[in-house]
Amino acid sequence: MKTKKRAVPGIRHYDGPAGGWGALKATAIAVRTQMDALDAPATLLRTNQPDGFDCPGCAWPDKEHKSTFQFCENGAKAVTWEATSKRVTPEFLAKNSVTSLLAKSDFELEGYGRLTRPLRYDRASDTFQPVEWDEAFERIGEILRGLEPDQVEFYTSGRASNEAAYLFQLFAREYGTNNFPDCSNMCHEATSVGLPRSIGIGKGTVSLDDFDKTELVISIGHNPGTNHPRMMGTLHELARRGVPIIVFNPLRERALERFADPQSVIEMATYGSTDIASTYFQVKAGGDAAALKGIAKHLIQMEAEGGNVLDRGFIAEHTQGFEDFAADIARTPWEDIERESGLAQSALKSVAEAYAKSNATIITYGMGITQHNKGTANVRLIADVLLMRGNIGKPGAGICPLRGHSNVQGNRTVGITEKPSAQFLGRLKEVFGFEPPVHHGHDAVAATQAMIAGRSKALLCLGGNFAVAMPDHGRGFKAMRSLDLSVHVGTKLNRTHLLVSKETFILPCLGRTELDLQQTGRQSITVEDSMSMVHASSGKLKPASPLLRAEPAIVAGLAQATLPHTKVSWMALVADYDRIRDLIEKTIPGFEDYNARIRIPGGFRMPLPPTERIWPTPVGKALFSVFQGVDENARGDGENSLRMITLRSHDQYNTTIYALDDRYRGVFGRRDVLFMNEEDMAERGLEHGDRVDIETALPGERQRLEDITVVAYSIAPGSVGAYYPEANVLVPLDYLDKDSGTPSFKSVPVRVTLRSKEIRAL
Missing domain, CATH: 3.40.50.740 (Rossmann fold)
Structure with a gap:
């Protein structure tokens, strides 16, 4: 159901791709407002170069230095913000x-x-x-x-x-x-705790070279265009050579939809762009574990039907615990998987079938996986899915946690x-x-x-x-x-x-x-x-x-x-x-x-033994895990609760805010917004532009964030999004993953209430 939209100050549709001329304009503004015009070009061109400095922004690795420059829009913001003349x-x-x-x-x-x-x-x-x-x-x-x-x-x-x-x-x-x-x-403590339990080391197993050899990328719970933007060059190359990129994310993020490479003369000259995601699934906040279990469930079913889907030789030689893992997957009903993930059985089966066809698959993930009550178990579940088909320790395959800080x-x-x-x-x-x-x-x-x-x-x-x-x-x-x-x-x-x-x-x-x-x-x-x-x-x-x-x-x-x-x-x-x-x-x-x-x-x-199929675990093998049930987080207290995701804007790096715009999401000059699905708005009698209060919906918790403007957005039903760190006031200190101590910023039960009819009329 579509709600009627009215004009809201600072909210307007942005139709451009990620990157492209918009990125170049933003870079130029960052340079003009922060640095001496004579210093800026030489400084930016030393970013991520062998004789220069490492970008103080994201931790995406450097590729071979063959292109004109090695920085992105947000990297330029990080550099100019630090090198400011103020x-x-x-x-x-x-x-x-x-x-x-x-x-x-x-x-x-x-x-x-x-x-x-x-x-x-x-x-x-x-x-x-x-x-x-x-x-x-x-x-x-x-x-x-x-x-x-x-x-x-x-x-x-x-x-x-x-x-x-x-x-x-x-x-x-x-x-x-x-x-x-x-x-x-x-952020990634769940990775540091979970991966050693699965593969013996708390780091990812892929290199940039693996992206050149991969046949499929499954992207879960991250927004590369903002949080690790140099990754977009890699995804752009993959998409242009026809490698499927399957995305699971509650929000439609522009960088995962369309990207224009600022170093592509053709795309810049023609105002063209490249579609990034071959398939985009808007999983419910906190529904990734259910989705992963659905993929695993269909893989096992395909194997049972004689599909020769699982890598039985790898499982026998290099892993332990598969039988318990498979038994739990078999016990998990499709009804629970669909309810919790917000995705249809047919959609998850299609992902399993694409995965079964790929000889080398990389799964990338971010804090949409780790910042949950069961973040550590989520990480292990990703490893489980990769181990099912021997996708750790071979070219073009592996697990890729996307770190934030450099x-x-x-x-x-x-x-x-x-x-x-x-x-x-x-x-x-x-x-x-x-x-x-x-x-x-x-x-x-x-x-x-x-x-x-x-x-x-x-x-x-x-x-x-x-x-x-x-x-x-x-x-x-x-x-x-x-x-x-x-x-x-x-x-x-x-x-x-x-x-x-x-x-x-x-x-x-x-x-x-x-x-x-x-x-x-x-x-x-x-x-x-x-x-x-x-x-x-x-x-x-x-x-x-x-x-x-x-x-x-x-x-x-x-x-x-x-x-x-x-x-x-x-x-x-x-x-x-x-x-x-x-x-x-x-x-x-x-x-x-x-x-x-x-x-x-x-x-x-640094040494990464699992890349050579050496497993520094107590038993010398990779270990499958059992994810109990399908719930990643505590359920909300009372009726009408929603799951809130904390988000970074495009003009932001962690707690550093470069400007008050979030270009790709259509927010300009403000941060006091709550992204909501239009069906959820209609059920609560809310309209685009309404001013609301948000309250934590957990037993004994009544933290509030007041006077926030509702913005209709393409986000999974039952999920809402608000900016970090402002929305951190709604996250209880003990609402976390007990295994790793990671706060559950990505699925906090909240209630949303209209401030008053009079305020709506203003």
Whole structure:
């Protein structure tokens, strides 16, 4: 049923493809509004080049450097946002109290520009004031020495380099804690927990070369045009050579429908585009597990009918647990699968049949899979479907988790984890001579809960916007203000910095694009992309301020000031990052000849045993799992509940908002919207443009987001979408995947109510 649409300010239909001239225009605007016109071209052309810097945006790997440029629209936004000519000066901060800054939007706060010197909060004036580096380090160290180690949380953003992250974990462990909340806890922790249980390693198994050989791609729960946009070049190539791309996503996303490659002369000249998805299934929010079980069910049925569909030889030689998996699939009724997925049996059978015809299949997935109550089980179910046909460990096939931050995977590889292995801790002890803590620490949710309870007293953030990225802002923001100490290493102001504790410091760091000069000269850092390639990154821009310090230098300064009897030569390590990499090589397998190999363009790939059909599981085989039932999440409390998905706009990267537009979804100059299916609107008496309140529909939870505008959109019935991080207020802190601790941002039960008839008339 179609509802009548009326004109709504800031909402209009966008008919263009993803990419194309729209992307070039957006890139030009980003350059014009942020950077010096003379610096911008050279800076952008160094993005993702062998002698340049790694894009501070997504973690999609670099292809061979044959094309004119290696950046996309959102990559250009990330680069220009960091390399902006705008500055936050002491004079600006003296005129703007913390209270007044808190009244600004997140977009406005970061839009003020780059931080220029170390800052300390002054409660008497309610302002941030300049502080000398040594004075800041000394006071922070003094406070930390007065606390118990497990009262301190060490948070890491995925944009930190391998070198900075390694020093950060070394500092925390010599200090005495494994409290490592990090951004992975909020996105792909379900991958880090689930894949080791299935295939023995918490990383994807495909490379870019596999996309050249694949015969089918199944894309589940991600929006590449916004969240990993350089992937669009790969999907564009696949679509143009006729490789089927089957999409499961609750929303119709433009980049998965049509894409125009800005590097294609023909498409740009003719205003043409390429259809990306060969088939598009709008699965219900939280219905992916049911859909996957439906695909598996039909595969098993086809095998039973003599179709020779399953790879029996592979299953027998390389896996364990198939019988239990198959028995559970057989017990799962089609009625439950259809109800929960929102898809017809015939649709899922067609996917199974396409999969059965493919000799090499890749399944890509994002946070639409991981951010659920059963996110870990979802990840394992994807692995199960691939194992059924031997699609791990052969060319053109495998599992492809799509990481967000550019080095979130690398941070985990070099030791940012609250659950370190005994082997890793043993190597730290052997190399450094101190006794690292062995008990598990806090992940992001546990850290926030500890702050709320008063058990944690300090938070050190290596980048990021921790409080805003987390669920349940009502309790989380209050807890931040109750801490004894908060320390933030960053490039720009954000809301978490302003949630001041008893003592708060902001320590400004170099960006990825900037020249890092240390005692031995220009330094390179390294990052690991989502396909396990480790490569060097080296900025060349003049730093935004002569008072900035590199992240490794800041971590070393904090450690030196905190640990009076340290076993680590912190300043010597910062003088030459090769020395940090030498220590990584000594303590972490896979980094052999680290310094030599990063000097080769493109770097090197970390070991991935499953690609060779070697399974580092306890039994030496890949393990099938059993997903109980079809429900991924708790059901809503009461009638008329819907499942809310938190979304990023196209002008956004995680909590960083570049502008207030969401071009592909037709939203311009605003973010206060709720995307709804027109049938759901009609059932509730709502119209396009109505202003509503949203309330969490879970027992005992009554979080609210008020005065949001309903926008009719192509989204699966029973599902609604609202922007992250604003909608995080509706997500309870304990509404998560118990296996991995990942918050369930992608399927929160909510109720939507019209504010009033009078408001509708306005």
